[in-house]
Amino acid sequence: MPAFDVDAFRRLLPGGVSFAGHQGALATTPPLIGDEALAAARFSEARRREFAVGRQVARQALAGLGRAGEQSIGVGRGRQPLWPDGVVGSLTHTGDVAAAAVADVRALRGIGIDIERDQELAAGVAEAVLRPDEPRVDPVVQFSAKESLYKLWWPIARQWLDFGEVAVDVGADGALRYRIDRAVPPEFRRLRAAWLRSGDFVATAAWIETD
Numbered sequence: 489m490p491a492f493d494v495d496a497f498r499r500l501l502p503g504g505v506s507f508a509g510h511q512g513a514l515a516t517t518p519p520l521i522g523d524e525a526l527a528a529a530r531f532s533e534a535r536r537r538e539f540a541v542g543r544q545v546a547r548q549a550l551a552g553l554g555r556a557g558e559q560s561i562g563v564g565r566g567r568q569p570l571w572p573d574g575v576v577g578s579l580t581h582t583g584d585v586a587a588a589a590v591a592d593v594r595a596l597r598g599i600g601i602d603i604e605r606d607q608e609l610a611a612g613v614a615e616a617v618l619r620p621d622e623p624r625v626d627p628v629v630q631f632s633a634k635e636s637l638y639k640l641w642w643p644i645a646r647q648w649l650d651f652g653e654v655a656v657d658v659g660a661d662g663a664l665r666y667r668i669d670r671a672v673p674p675e676f677r678r679l680r681a682a683w684l685r686s687g688d689f690v691a692t693a694a695w696i697e698t699d
């Protein structure tokens with residue numbers, strides 16, 4: 489299976505981001521710390537492993553920011569990771585690939601990242617994810633772009649955002665542009681996003697720089 493270029497994803501992200509990625513099967517499930525074990529208590533083994541790998545790359549990314557690498561990263565009521573004070577971030581996992589991106593709030597107001605397998609969306613998914621008036625430019629990239637946007641959106645807006653409220657324009661230059669058809673928090677005027685296709689995967693990121 490063609491590999492995902494973790495470094496290319498890192499280069500997509502703005503300055504001030506600390507990024508960590510993992511690719512490949514692990515012989516053992518990484519350890520969970522504190523509240524993380526409680527959050528994962530009823531997970532299946534596969535879900536526990538993906539959750540634990542996400543936490544592992546998240547700790548590596550935090551260490552890159554100079555934040556203690558051995559702390560618990562809890563789970564918020566929207567399922568979002570609970571980052572240490574003064575940190576924003578996002579994580580994603582798909583099969584054997586996982587990545588995390590974190591930044592100091594003085595650099596970024598927020599970030600969302602997503603990796604998806606580069607394959608045709610399952611029957612019915614494109615219809616659920618793309619608006620009828622949204623050109624089918626690159627459905628898997630458009631889907632991933634919406635997932636990244638949601639991971640950025642939720643921790644700031646604390647409101648559900650529906651696939652039908654957003655349209656994505658996939659630029660050949662690697663940029664993504666969103667049209668969000670609802671009232672948005674003011675900082676979303678500074679929304680930026682990018683995408684790449686690598687190996688068997690596509691990756692997207694959406695972020696807002698601190699004013």
Ligand SMILES: CC(C)(COP(=O)(O)OP(=O)(O)OC[C@H]1O[C@@H](n2cnc3c(N)ncnc32)[C@H](O)[C@@H]1OP(=O)(O)O)[C@@H](O)C(=O)NCCC(=O)NCCS
Nearest residue numbers: 539542566567568580581634635638639642649650651654
């Ligand atoms: C939450 C969601 C975006 C996760 O995306 P995914 O492609 O299924 O899975 P990924 O592996 O890429 O990401 C999962 C990680 O996202 C993070 N996440 C989950 N909910 C989150 C939220 N509300 N806010 C920020 N991050 C969140 C978590 O870290 C999660 O991993 P973990 O549970 O192991 O900690 C997706 O499942 C979902 O619910 N989408 C519906 C909402 C949406 O996308 N609306 C469209 C807006 S245009």
